[in-house]
Amino acid sequence: FRMLFRKLTKDVYRYLQKCVETHKEFNINMAIKTQTLTNGLKYSLATGNWGDQKKAMSSKAGVSQVLNRYTYASTLSHLRRCNTPLGREGKIAKPRQLHNTHWGMVCPAETPEGQACGLVKNLALMAVISVGSVSGPVIDFLEEWGLEPLEENAQSTNLTKVFVNGVWLGVCRDPL
Incomplete structure (x- = not known):
């Protein structure tokens, strides 16, 4: 997106220079070409190559992928997948193993076979990723309740x- 936005600002700058040189009135609707951002994002989502189309060889590949919709279960599994960005051909064991902090968050059984074994992990069945929220009201509630x-x-x-x-606030004598 940053590269596309930079290209858009350069186009606006060139149009402004052209208006100054030819003594025309500057029209923001003519200066901003909305197709620059639209076509760039469509290309990136369609191919998975993020970056300029002209520099496709140096762009990041594999950032987006097609959603697997064979069955409802496979769709959920695909949406809850965590991909480790390492080469599949390496024989390093540590990134393929579950860390102690993964307990309850990453499923220890669901991983593909073959080269991607352990590098592609899935969230555990009851793991939930929540949207960030402000801690203040929660802390106030906890202080009221002991x-x-x-x-x-x-x-x-x-x-x-x-x-x-993730911040240790205090202790409770009588947990619910």
């Missing part, structure tokens, strides 16, 4: 830790 600050109870081992967006 969240004890972390500074006062950091040493207690039998209390339940409370995290909001």
Whole structure:
């Protein structure tokens, strides 16, 4: 998009120079060619090559792909896929293994066979990716319902830790 926008601004600049040289009135509707962005994005989504059409060899390939719609289950599986951007021919084992932090988020069983084994991972069945939200109202609610600050109870081992967006806020004596 950045390259297409840069091309659009260059076209507007050239049109402005031409208007100044020929003493014409500048018309923004004539200066902005909407087809520049439209055609560029259509090309990128259709081919998967992101970048200028003229420089297709140096553009990033594989950024978009066709959605698999064989069955409902295969469509859901395709939408929940995580692709590791490494070469398939390498024999490095570490990127193919599940990390401890993947527990509950990445399915340990669903991965393709062959060269892509372990490099293509799927989200776990109950994993949900939520849209980012503001932490303030959640923190206020938790403080009203008995969240004890972390500074006062950091040493207690039998209390339940409370995290909001990955930040340890405090502890709770009576979890629901």
